[in-house]
Amino acid sequence: MSSQLKQHPKQHVVFTTSNGAPVDNDINILTAGNPGPSLVQDFHTMDKLAHFNRERIPERVVHAKGAGAHGYFEVTNADLPKWCRAKLFNSVGKRTPVFARFSTVGGEKGSADSARDPRGFAVKFYTEEGNWDMVGNNTPIFFIREPQKFPDFIHTQKRNPQTNLKDPDAFWDFMGLTPESVHQFTILFSDRGTPKDFRHMDGFSSHTLKFVNDKYEPYFVKLHFKTESGIQNHTNAEAISLAGTDPDAATKDLFQAIERGDHPAWKVCIQLMKYDEAFNYRFDPFDVTKVLSHKDYPLIPIGRMVLDRNPENYFAEVEQAAFSPSHMVPGIEPSLDKMLQWRLLSYPDAHRYRLGTNYQQIPINCPMHVNNYQRDGPMCVEANGGKSTNYYPNSVNGTPAVDPSAHIHEYKVMGEVAKHQYKHPNNDYVQAGDLYRLMDSGAKTRLVENIVGHMSGVTRDDIKIRAIRCFYLADKEYGTRICEGLKLDVNKVIQTLPK
Template identity: 60%
Template sequence: MADTKKLTTSWGAPVGDNQNSITAGNPGPTLIQDVHLIEKLAHFNRERVPERVVHAKGAGAHGYFEVTNDMSKYTKAKVFNGVGKRTPVFVRFSTVAGELGSADTVRDPRGFAVKFYTEEGNYDIVGNNTPIFFIRDAIKFPDFIHTQKRDPRTHLKNPTAMWDFWSLSPESLHQVTYLFGDRGIPLTYRHMNGYGSHTFKWVNEKGEAVWVKYHFKTNQGVKNMDPELAVKIAGENPDYHTEDLYNAIEKGDYPSWTLYVQIMPLEDAKTYRFNPFDVTKVWSHKDYPLIEVGRMVLNRNPENYFAEVEQATFSPGNLVPGVEPSPDKMLQARLFAYADAHRYRVGVNHNLLPINRPRVEVNNYQRDGFMRFDNNGGGSVNYEPNSFGGPTEVSEHKTTPFPVSGMAESVPYDDDDHYTQAGDLYRLMSEEEKARLVKNIVESLKQVTKEEIKLRQIRHFYKADPDYGRRVAEGLGLQVPDDVITNA
C-alpha cells in the first residue's frame, strides 16, 4: 500500500484534524486560534478572481501547430517557417456576452484565442468564429458591450438596447447578418471556424512586408445548431459545448483546424475597394485567395480548469518578430485593453503563471508587484542602460517603419458603405438560409419596445438588399419606410 500523503497547511505544517474545529469545550464557541480553520475560510473567500467582462464562459485545451507550407517568403516568424515544425499551443473558446455560469448554446459570437509557445516568445491570435465584428472603432466598445449585458434597472437582457445600438451603428449590419444566420449558434466548438479578424503585418528577413488575415478552418466541417434545440439544451445542459470538447479529446477524437492566410501587398491597401483595416469588412477570396500555412490539433485536456483556463490570458499585443500591427483602429485599442484587463483581473505578474509563461528565457527589468512568485530577478541589475552586462535590445527586431501623416483629431472612417458586404452575404445564402435568418431576426426584434428602432433597422436591411428589408418588415407586420424605397 502506497504511503498516504500528509495533509498540510499552505506553509507546509501537518494538519492534525481537518474534520473538527478547535472549540472551548463542547459545544463551543470556536476559538480564533484555530489557524487552520481561519486559513481555509479566508482562502475560500478569495478563490474566485473577477470573471472576464466579456468572454467569461469558456473552455480550453492544449495541442500543437504544425507547419505544412513554409511562410518564410512572407514572414520571419519562426512559428510559421519550416515544413513539419511543431509548436505547442493552448486554445480557449468562449461565448462573448454571458456570465461565467451562462449557457453555451446561446446566439452569440464565439471567442477563438490561440497561444503559440514559440522559441521567440508567446504569440497570441485573439479572434472570434466570425471574420468581422460589430464596430470598427474601440471608442464604441464599452457602449456596445453594455447593450449585450444586463439592463442596469431590471438586471435582465434588453433586446431594445441591443437593437437600438445596432440601428444607430450601421457598420454592425454585416456582423448582425452573420450572427442571426445559421452560424450564430455552432453545433460545438469543434465544428466552427476561427479568424484573427483584424489585418496584421507580416515582415520577412529582408524587411519586406505584406498585410495578412488569419483563417482557421475546422477539419470537422462547419455544423450549426437549430435554435429550438439550442434553447432546449441551454436548459438541460448549459455546459454542452464545454462537455463536448472535453469528451472528444478524452476519448482521442482530437479536433483540428487548418490555418490559412490571405496575403495583400502593402501597396494594394491604398487602392482596394474596401478599407483593408476596417474589421467590419472582409477581403474577397477571389482577390486574395487562401494560402495554407499549417494544421492545429488539440490533443490534451487541462488538468485544472482554474489554473489553465480561467487564469489563461491572451492579448493581440503578444507579438513575435515577423508579426506587427496594422492601422486597424479596433486592433490598436485591443493591443492595450487586453493586457490591461489581465493586469486587473489576474494580476500584474499574470505572465509568470505556468499557463501564460513563455517557454523561452525571459530577460527584462520588470520587478516586484503582487504575486511575484519567481526569484524576482534575484540580485541582478534592475535598470538600463547599465555597465553590468544586463540584457540589451536586439536591433534587428525593431518594428518596421511606416509613414504617418494628418491632423490629430477625432475622425471617422472615410468609408460609409455598410451595406454592400452585408447584402453580398445575404445573397450568398440559400432560400432556406434566408428564411431562417429572417425568422431569427424577427423573433428578436419583436421584443423591442420602440417601433422607431424597428423601422430604423428595417431601413438598414433594405439598403443591404431590398428583399432582406421587405421580409423582415413583413415578419414584423410593418411597412418598409417610403423614404428608403425612394432613395434606393
C-alpha cells in the same frame, strides 16, 4: 473526479495547512469546551474559510464562459519564410506548442454554450522568440470599427441597469444607430450564430495583421482556421432547448473528444495582400467590419493546428489563461486597424486587473524565455531577478541587452491630428447584402425568423424601423421580409432612407 482518483493510487499523504503544517482534525473546529465558543486561534479553519472566500477571481467582462486545450501548430508551407520572418514559420514540419481557448462573448460565466453569440477563438503560440497570441473569433468580422464604441456595445449585450434583464430595446437601438454592424448582425442571426460546438466551427484573426520577412518587406494578412471536423450549427430551436438541458454541451464535447483520441484539428490559412494594395483596395482592409474577397485574395494554406491534450486543472489553465493581440513576435506586427490598435492596450490592462501585474508569470501564460528589468508587484512567484541589476541601460556584464534585429517594419505616418469621421468609397451595407444573397432559401428564412423573433421583444417601433432600415439598405428583400414578420409597414422604413 472518479477518473482523477484512478490516476492517484492510494498513498499516505499528510494533510497540511497552507503553510505546510500537518492537520490533526478537519472535522471539528477548535473550541473552549463543548459546545464552545470557538477560538480565533484556530488557524486551520480560518485559513480554509478565508481562502474559500477568495477562490473566485474577477470574471472576464467578455468571453467569461470558455473551454480550452493544449496542442501544436505544424508548418506545411515552404514559402512561409518568404512572407514572414517569425521563427515558428521557418521550416516545413516545425511544431510549436499552443494553447487554445474558445468562448462565448456576451454571457456570464454560467451562461449556456449554445447561446446566439460570436465565439472567441484565441490561440497562444509558445515560440522560441516569445509568446504570440492570435486573439480572434469564429467570425471574420466584428460589430464596430471604432474602439471607443466597445464599452457601449457590450453594455447593450449585457443587462439593463434597472431591471438586470437582457434588453432588446438597447440591443437593437445600438444596432440601428451603428450601420457598420449590419454585416456582423447578419452572421449572428444566421445559422452560424449558434455553432454546434467548438470543434465544428472555423476561427479567424478578424483583424488584418502585418507579416514582415527577412528583408523587412511587409505584407498584410488575415488568418483563417478551417475546421477539419466540418461546419455544424444548431437551429435556433435546438440552441434554446440545449441551453436548458445541457448548457455546457460544447465544453463537454471538446473535453470528451480529446479524451477519446478524436483530436480536433484546423487547417491554418492566410489571405495575403501586398502592402501597397491595401491603400487602394475597394474595401478598407483595416476596417474589421469588412472581409477581403476570396476571389481577390484566395486562401493560402500555411499549417495545421491540432489539440491533443486536455488541461489538468481548469482554473490554473483555462480560467487564468491571458491572451492579448499585443503579444507578438518579430515578423508579426499590428496593422492600421483602429480596433486592433486599442486592443493592444486594453487586453493587458484587463489581465493586470483580473490576474495581477505579474500575470505572465502564471505557468499557462509564461513564455519560454523572459529576461527584462521588471520587478516586484503582487504575486511575483519567481525569483524576481534575484540579485541582478534592475535598470537599463547599465554597464554590468552578463545582463540582458537589446537585440537590434527585432526592430519593426518602418513606415511613414503623416496627417492632420483630429477625430476624423470614417470615410470610404464603399458603404457598410454592400457585404451584408452580398452575404444575404449568397444564402439558400432555407438559410434566408431562418435568418429572418431569428431576427424577427429577437426583435419582437423591442417595445418601440422607431427602434425597430431604424434597425430594419439597415437590413433594407443591404438588400430590399431582406428588410422587407423582416418588416412583414414584425407586421410593420415597409413604407415607414422607406421614408427613413437617406435621400
